[in-house]
Amino acid sequence: MAERVNTARAPVEVPVQLFNTRTLKKEIFEPSEDGNARIYTCGPTVYAAAHIGNLRSNLFADLLVRTLLHRGYSVTHVINVTDVGHLTDDADAGEDKMERAAVETGRTAMEIAEQYTQLWLDDRERLGCRLPDVLCRATEHIPEQIALVERLVERGFTYQIPDGVYFDTTKFPGYADFARLDLAGQASGARIADVEGKRHAADFALWKFAEEGVQRQQEWGSPWGRGFPGWHVECSAMSIQYLGETFDLHTGGVDHIKVHHTNEIAQSECAYGMRPWVRFWLHNEFVNLAGEKMAKSEGNVAVLQDLVRQGYPALVYRYFFLQAHYRQQQSFTRDAMDAAKTGYDRLVRAAAEVRDAGGEVREDAIEPLRVRFAESLADDLNAPRAVAVAWEVARGSELLPAERWELLREFDQVLRLDLANATPAGEGAENDPRVEALVAEREEARRTRDFATADRIRDELAAEGIVVKDTPNGPRWSRT
Ligand SMILES: [Zn+2]
Numbered sequence: 001m002a003e004r005v006n007t008a009r010a011p012v013e014v015p016v017q018l019f020n021t022r023t024l025k026k027e028i029f030e031p032s033e034d035g036n037a038r039i040y041t042c043g044p045t046v047y048a049a050a051h052i053g054n055l056r057s058n059l060f061a062d063l064l065v066r067t068l069l070h071r072g073y074s075v076t077h078v079i080n081v082t083d084v085g086h087l088t089d090d091a092d093a094g095e096d097k098m099e100r101a102a103v104e105t106g107r108t109a110m111e112i113a114e115q116y117t118q119l120w121l122d123d124r125e126r127l128g129c130r131l132p133d134v135l136c137r138a139t140e141h142i143p144e145q146i147a148l149v150e151r152l153v154e155r156g157f158t159y160q161i162p163d164g165v166y167f168d169t170t171k172f173p174g175y176a177d178f179a180r181l182d183l184a185g186q187a188s189g190a191r192i193a194d195v196e197g198k199r200h201a202a203d204f205a206l207w208k209f210a211e212e213g214v215q216r217q218q219e220w221g222s223p224w225g226r227g228f229p230g231w232h233v234e235c236s237a238m239s240i241q242y243l244g245e246t247f248d249l250h251t252g253g254v255d256h257i258k259v260h261h262t263n264e265i266a267q268s269e270c271a272y273g274m275r276p277w278v279r280f281w282l283h284n285e286f287v288n289l290a291g292e293k294m295a296k297s298e299g300n301v302a303v304l305q306d307l308v309r310q311g312y313p314a315l316v317y318r319y320f321f322l323q324a325h326y327r328q329q330q331s332f333t334r335d336a337m338d339a340a341k342t343g344y345d346r347l348v349r350a351a352a353e354v355r356d357a358g359g360e361v362r363e364d365a366i367e368p369l370r371v372r373f374a375e376s377l378a379d380d381l382n383a384p385r386a387v388a389v390a391w392e393v394a395r396g397s398e399l400l401p402a403e404r405w406e407l408l409r410e411f412d413q414v415l416r417l418d419l420a421n422a423t424p425a426g427e428g429a430e431n432d433p434r435v436e437a438l439v440a441e442r443e444e445a446r447r448t449r450d451f452a453t454a455d456r457i458r459d460e461l462a463a464e465g466i467v468v469k470d471t472p473n474g475p476r477w478s479r480t
Pocket of ligand 1: 042
């Protein structure tokens with residue numbers, strides 16, 4: 001093993017700076033209490049598989065969490081699962097995504113929610129995302145959501161119409177500030193007509209009544225009548241429950257700024273009187289698929305499992321993500337994925353060459369690289385620069401093997417590219433399309449919890465002397 005000349009790590013002086021959507025500035029970040037950063041991330045609506053654009057916000061939040069942990073802070077990270085409501089657009093008209101999926105498939109909303117929550121958790125694991133400290137489901141926090149709406153009703157921020165209880169945005173003077181909204185322009189738009197009795201275009205539902213004569217699968221009693229919570233309410237109620245009435249960081253995709261996060265801020269600040277409710281708001285940009293915004297409603301769906309089937313291990317997508325700054329749009333193309341695959345394979349190969357290398361480690365040789373890596377991330381999570389430092393180390397002819405491994409192992413706590421275990425592509429695997437197809441079929445069976453089929457395929461392969469090993473990068477096989 002590596003000999004450590006000096007185990008004490010020099011502190012990295014440069015502070016962490018993050019671009020805050022609330023102020024439109026890069027600001028120095030420090031946790032507000034005891035070195036513990038409290039972070040809330042808007043999670044998935046679990047009526048279908050998360051597409052790879054949604055997965056970017058998971059990778060982005062993971063990069064943030066791992067960077068703060070690497071800097072020595074502790075983290076309380078909360079992610080929600082929207083398993084009720086969430087209409088087909090951000091406004092208060094349209095169908096309920098969960099109920100519609102239930103009608104279309106003939107299954108219960110809860111079965112659908114459970115299936116896609118599990119699939120999303122599997123995807124996160126394959127992408128190397130750390131488990132959140134709290135994973136909270138909207139349906140398990142209905143009383144907390146009702147309590148939040150009650151606070152708003154008591155304080156006079158709401159009105160009731162046949163559709164439900166609505167938040168009156170004109171009662172919150174700062175409503176337009178966060179997203180720099182043009183409310184006058186919005187008022188002349190058509191949206192206000194979407195819901196009868198709604199007073200202003202920006203007003204939003206806190207509690208929606210179940211339609212007369214329609215039997216919903218998901219509805220609850222409330223002081224105002226049977227129904228279900230408006231989509232935005234869950235994030236305020238659950239983040240406050242687990243992180244307190246104010247906290248440090250809230251993350252999500254840029255598509256959440258104008259409506260969802262603006263409404264979260266309005267209802268939270270009015271219910272609790274704290275301003276700002278959350279100090280730092282961080283938003284990741286979109287992934288573009290062939291120039292189109294990747295949203296399920298536009299019919300462009302690409303899921304992680306498709307990539308794996310096409311021969312791109314999940315961590316290639318993580319490497320792809322790390323190649324752009326989170327505030328840049330990323331174009332998802334086959335060429336870009338091929339380039340990411342080549343780059344990732346080369347990095348894994350370089351790491352494998354020095355993996356567990358013993359010998360001398362000169363602190364003065366590695367310290368400048370360690371500092372540059374930390375500084376790259378401290379500069380608003382500049383992952384492309386951090387990856388470039390990792391490459392410098394991987395190629396670094398002036399560094400001894402043990403020094404290269406020491407740094408790569410440390411950097412991988414943030415990059416999480418599995419450099420300690422990943423097998424370089426082509427190694428151990430032989431080119432045999434028939435075996436590849438069987439291995440892929442077994443993997444699919446495992447993912448759908450069809451263990452009988454998975455075991456049968458494994459036994460058939462074993463009979464041919466083929467061993468399948470499951471790694472975080474997907475299955476690898478070899479002949480014994
Ligand atoms: Zn949210």
